[in-house]
Amino acid sequence: MTDLSGKRILVVEDEFLVALEAASMLAEVGATVVGPAYHPAPALQFAKTEALDAAVLDINLGTGTSESIADTLKSRGIPFIFATGYGQLAGVDPDAVVIDKPYSQAQIVAALRHVLA
């Protein structure tokens, strides 16, 4: 299993408290959090320019979806996971790794390790 310690992880989440929670869960296991980004525009900026090892993307960002951010990450070869409240009905790429809200620290860590492996 890949250790998350020292990994640079982008967090994209439009809900402040949920983003705060994700950031603290990741910081607790030694990861460096990039962001969090609360809106599509800054998220896209991070995705294009930051040095990143992986990303956690909320699918529905209120003012848009994270689809273009996912595409940008994909073109850079940066792995990512989706976090969603839509359950099994998310309607994303069936190969994508999706964690269901509310998620535990164990779940987000395991999902990130899986895509980083």
Place this chain on the structure above:
Amino acid sequence: MAVVPQKDETRALLGLTDRLYRAQGLDDVYAAALDAIAVMLDCARASILLFDDQGAMGFVAWRNLSDEYRSQVSGHSPWQRGETQAEPIFVRDVRDTGEPDWLKAALAREGIVALGFVPLMANGVVVGKFMTYFGDPHDFSAHHRELAVAIARQVGFSLERHAAEKARSEAVRDLKESGDRFRLMSEDAPIMIWIADSQGKCLHLNRMLRNFWGVPDEVGDFDFTSTLHDDDRAAVGAAMAAALRDRQSVTVKGRYRRSDGAWRVLETTARPNFSASGAFMGMIGVNVDITEREEADAHKQLLINELNHRVKNTLAVVQSVARQTFRRDGTGDLEVEAFQGRLAALAQAHNLLAAEAWQSASLEEVARRSLNGDADVRIAIRGPRVELRPKQAVTTAMALHELYTNAVKHGALRSSEGRVELSWLTAEAPRGSLVVRWLERSPQPILPPVRRGFGSTMIEQALGADLNAEVEMDFQRSGLVCTIVAQLADTVRQ
């Protein structure tokens, strides 16, 4: 009396058979019969009489009989209509019999002395007779009697065949009339109606369906499959094939292009028709445009998904608030973890219900999601299909989560060898009875809990309230045995 050679009789009998076979109508049958009687029985006078609708015997064909004679004896018969046992009667000299005087007088005026009455049978009953008449006392030889019966049999069979043919053509006419009536009635019906032949070709489309597809009043060689969406061909074809195979109605949805170019969802219910001999004759069906209904259903599901998304986001926020609060207050990690597990159980139940449009969720599915991946690993699940109402599903998910986490922390699942059996059964009486049992099997002895927390409340009181259940918690040395006896009444579907 001349004895007709055997060979000529055979030829005459064959000739009769041939003429009866070719007869175009009853008049041809009578003419052939009278000719055969004259030749084979060697008599110049003969007649054929049949029962009419009132059961009276009347002349239908004759040779060399006066009108006066016929009118006098019409209606006279030795048999009743419908009799099954009727033997020929041959009278050598009517003057020697006890027949009534008026009949004897009529016969005398016509110059008749000897008579033969030969019954005509069709479908096993007497339908009439043929008569032979002689001017002198006449001994009917055994050979002639046999010939008479042979002729009668042939004629009877021919009458039977013509009656059947008449019935058939009337039935065909009735069928055509009822078909025409059906078309007339369906024409302005506020539903799309069609009839297709065994090749799938449209024979009839009512006005609403012709308008839908934009075809003229005369359907011609219009092929409805040309309007069917490519992606729906396989499903519609399979449904129709199943209807033929199972010989029953089928209902199938498909997208069809309307004459204005719009795709519409039609729900078709079709029934195959089979002839009496079992041959496939075609199909009759109705189409209902359910496009709006489908869109409304999709919209409803969209709203439910959206609601679920918001509920789950809110739960994630609650989780964050709790963790941030408790951490800073110095509450232990264990409590925060327990809280998080409960929130996750609640969220899972919501996912399940959202997938079923908040109608119901199966107990088995609820159980599997509440057991954190331990189902079929350390926990054996067994029970019939039971559907829970939304509130029951949420409460059951929460209670099972508590049973599970308690077993992991304090019970049988503390050790990797520990096992749990989760089983349930339903009973007809009282209606809606459901008995769920959680049976722990621990290799090490288990001590009963010293205090009761939120978990016990969830299991004993919440289940009691939402599933109308009696809950028994029996802490044995091998682990907890929890028995839940619920009365779901009319709220459970099986």
